[in-house]
Amino acid sequence: MPETRWNGEPCAARRVTAVVADDGRFPLYWARHLVGTRRKVVEVAYDGGATFYLDDEDGSAWHKVTQGRGAPHWTHNSILIAPDSIQPRPDQPSPHETFQAGNAPPINDDTPGGKAAEEETPSDQSTSEVAYAAAAKTVRRAGYVRDQLAILLSRLPVPLPTPQELADGATADKVTAQRIHAARPGIPTHTAFNVLQALRAVRAVDRTPNADREDRILLADLTEEDLAQLYDDLDRHVEVVGEMNEQAIDLHKRTAAARAESADQVRYQARARAAAVRQAQRWAARARIAEAAVRHWIAFINRGMDTHVQFSVLNQDGTTEQLPCADWCYACRLEQAQAERARLLALLAGLLPGSVIAPAEDLDEPGWQILYLYIGTHQASWHIHPRDADLFTDVEHVSVGHPRAVWDGHTTDKKHERMEEHTTALHRAEPPHRNVPAAPGSVPIAQAHATAAERVLDLYSRWVQAGPPPLGTPIARWWDARLAELHEAVRP
Known part of the structure; x- marks a missing residue:
């Protein structure tokens, strides 16, 4: 809620609608032709509870008490209303208020990764909308991976190992990896452990009857020569994995730098868009004020040059006194x-x-x-x-x-x-x-x-x-x- 002021001092103000009432104190009351119609007004409570109303049909009254700080050089039109006709006028909702979780699009599980999640976010969306789009994209991908894992697990020909079996197998593989590292110091323990874990998975697959794999040698039938060849292949794979690790580290650094640069660019673009929106709002407010001034002078001209310019004075006793025409009439x-x-x-x-x-x-x-x-x-x-x-x-x-x-x-x-x-x-x-x-x-x-x-x-x-x-x-x-x-x- 923006701060509201009158004559530079803090005051309470709100935007409402009300029915225009006649002001019999002024013979030339400007809003007499609007009596009985509902109109946008601003209610101002100032100086110890004194309440008055400003015409806000073109937004100039709210602009005066907010950006104009209620200064006298900002023009306004006072208006008299029926007290029992005041109704609240809701402000324009912010983008995050209209973006509810219940409006989220459904997750598309039929398309890999969720096709809807891959669409680019429009450049004019707010920060909350971008965050929600990213969250929806992650949910879609997680749902797809979940479903694909369920499909793969349902197709396994052997039952899944229990948690105890997995723990025992991991312990045995860890001991074996340490023994391999002691025999071949060039092979890291974690690399040997990963290979043994992979071999355990291969062994589980080998236990599955399959006509295409009948010519493969089971792990229990490996000879010393096969083990030596396996160690040689393991050394070669270790070198390849090392190179791949270096490439992965370099790629990770480049990706992080690109993400940081992209984030800076996105923040810069967001600030530029926000500044453009604020500038457009300021120009729109000035245009509304200028339009109101033009309408005022057009109404004055339409009155005719032969219409006298007269003013009334409201006396303390409530009576009005008609003054003679101004010198410039x-x-x-x-x-x-x-x-x-x-x-x-x-x-x-x-x-x-x-x-x-x-x-x-x-x-x-x-x-x-x-x-x-x-x-x-x-x-x-x-x-x-x-x-x-x-x-x-x-x-x-x-x-x-x-x-x-x-x-x-x-x-x-x-x-x-x-x-x-x-x-x-x-x-x-x-x-x-x-x-x-x-x-x-x-x-x-x-x-x-x-x-x-x-x-x-x-x-x-x-x-x-x-x-x-x-x-x-x-x-x-x-x-x-x-x-x-x-x-x-x-x-x-």
Whole structure:
């Protein structure tokens, strides 16, 4: 069980499943759409028994309390659950927990040595699986040898010697081997003893009637010449056995060295595989955390840029207080820009003759209107939001189909082009003046309005030429600069 921590301090945590409950303290509770569904969570008991729950559907909560040590820079989602719905969630079992002795494959006695035991162990098996495969292989071989010995013993034509007979025969052969060593010091005692044991087995076989061995001489019928020839053959066999012993010792040393090298290689490969698995687990955990962050931002974007960013404060008495939008709320800045746009259009509608406003039939939402302005001899139109309708009460309201409220087919680009042409014409011509009496030392109202309109149109043409903000420019600062320029332009 890995160590669990919260804020770097030890805590008790476990992985469970529970039914999501609603949290009425927060109007914008993030998991309200999950209420009533069972979800993976992590139960954390911290700071004197305080228990809370973290959403662990993507594994990020368990990763935070284990590898993240509960640090604040690891993100998490708090969740409220029904207390009586908690159920344990078993961890992923380790390989040795699923490998039981009862699942061992049967021993194949029909194939020499057990064919199944000779199969190579896959490289991705755990240490416990490799150990079990080796044990099963040994059991199969032992079973095969046992059965083969039983078959051979069942075919022996003579009864097996008793333990007492074997002990007496071994004692007699040992005395005879010592006498042979005394007569021939070059023959080791153990070699002579082994030969006598072999001769005893041959003598037992000779006692068995067999047509193929009738021409063999029994041990009791050997003459001195036969014994001398036997000693010569024994000397020759001793030399051969000595050479074979040396070869066996050399082969044993080579085998031991090969086994040691193979064991080192196997250990190295096992460590490399374990390191690769740990690295893959770390990358998988990071991928899950990154995926959760991406889903969070996608959900934020899907809410729409016109959705306000508001927060709630939970007071000590249990009540909640709704805070105003944050300074970086894009929806607020968008509404401010739209309000400035509506005021500017209302100003232009009052300055330009022939301006009318009519209901918007191209939108399904009620309350929307279309403002038609005539800039020079060309038409330009804008949609007006219902919240800005009060700014256009003094503009002439007409019905749909009025001659001055019929769209002439101009596009947005064409409308901008017409505005640029009219702005250029205003700069080149003298501004119009109305014969309106003005106070001494003040600018006439008509002249002030015309001058403001010229500045606004000129500002608009410069904005169109500048285009969108450069990459990397904060939108908030860009809008602030534009609003400041527009405010200076409309000031008398």
